[in-house]
Amino acid sequence: MQKFRQAVEARDEEAIAALLAEDVVFTSPVAFTPYPGKAVTAAILRAVLRVFEDFNYVRDITDVNGRDSALIFQAVVSGKQVTGCDFLHVDDEGLIDEFTVMVRPLSAAVAVSEAMAKQFDRIQHEAAAAPTHLSEN
Template identity: 60%
Template sequence: MRAFREAVEKRDLDAVEALLAEDVVFSSPVVFKPYTGKAMTAAILREVIEVFEDFRYARELEGGDGRDHALVFTARVGDREIEGCDFLHVGEDGLIDALTVMVRPLSGAQALAAAMGARFDAIARQAQAGQETRSAGRTR
């Protein structure tokens, strides 16, 4: 998905968040259980963009129906080089309803898990604040 790729490359997390469905499911490369919801997914993405250094997309693949996309990337976490892929599924409304991230090698995934684990309290606070903001906007 070109819009997602361009927003990530520009580090425009507001634009990334705008592309997410409210009930998006985010599957992490380092946690078994997926995370559900726009607020949590956006909070995770806001932190991971800070953790990844020298991040760049190398190529983009699209499924035949235009709803499935794979964005292959490289990055670094500390001294660990990472190769990975963002798998996106776009719902009928044009918003991303599923985002699965995979990374290799194992040592890179472990470095990512440690770095993100250290930030999880901040992620949870951001997600809660984002959810409260969206809830307040719906009650107006």
Template identity: 65%
Template sequence: MRAFREAVEAGDLDAVEALLAENVVFTSPVVFKPYPGRAITAAILRAVSQVFEDFRYDRELTGGENGRDHALVFTARVGGRELSGCDFIHVDEDGLIDELTVMVRPLSGAQALAAAMGARFDAITKEAEARAAAAS
């Protein structure tokens, strides 16, 4: 999805958040349980933007029914570990992201990502709670 890619590449996390549907479901590459909702998804994306170093998208693929499925292939580093991954995005009928699934490899990169995000997860949760309260 071009708008998401451009917002991420520009570091415009407010624009990224504006592209998320209220009922978006984020599926992490390192946690089994999906995270439902805009507030937690935005907080996770804000944190990961601080964790990833030298992040760049390399390819963009679009397909699926009505062109609503997208894959953005990326590379980055986390704590000195190289990783590659893919953001799988589905958009709803309004053009907002309602599913965001991230996958990364190799295992050493996924482990570095899990450790870095795990260390921030209390702050991520607090930010999400504050955002959800402000939105209601």
């Protein structure tokens, strides 16, 4: 998922959102219930760009069909070193329809949870304000 990696590393919010399917499901490392939909997923990823410092991908593992990728990253959140992985699945159009994140160690997961909780009202507001359908062409 080279395009996604490049968009994140460039901190290009529009390019990131353009790679998300309308029916994408985001599974957080710190929330039990997945978040369905492009608007909320894009809002969460914008919050991640605000919260995660020194973010960089260190490895990209993609299956032979190019449909499933694991992007291993490192970052700092609230002074804690975070190692994590974005698991991405793309649909027939090449858009991300499944997005699962895992982080370690536990102290970093707690830091991520606390930092993202502070973003939650803004995430909800941004997701609610987003158009219900965006044309990406």
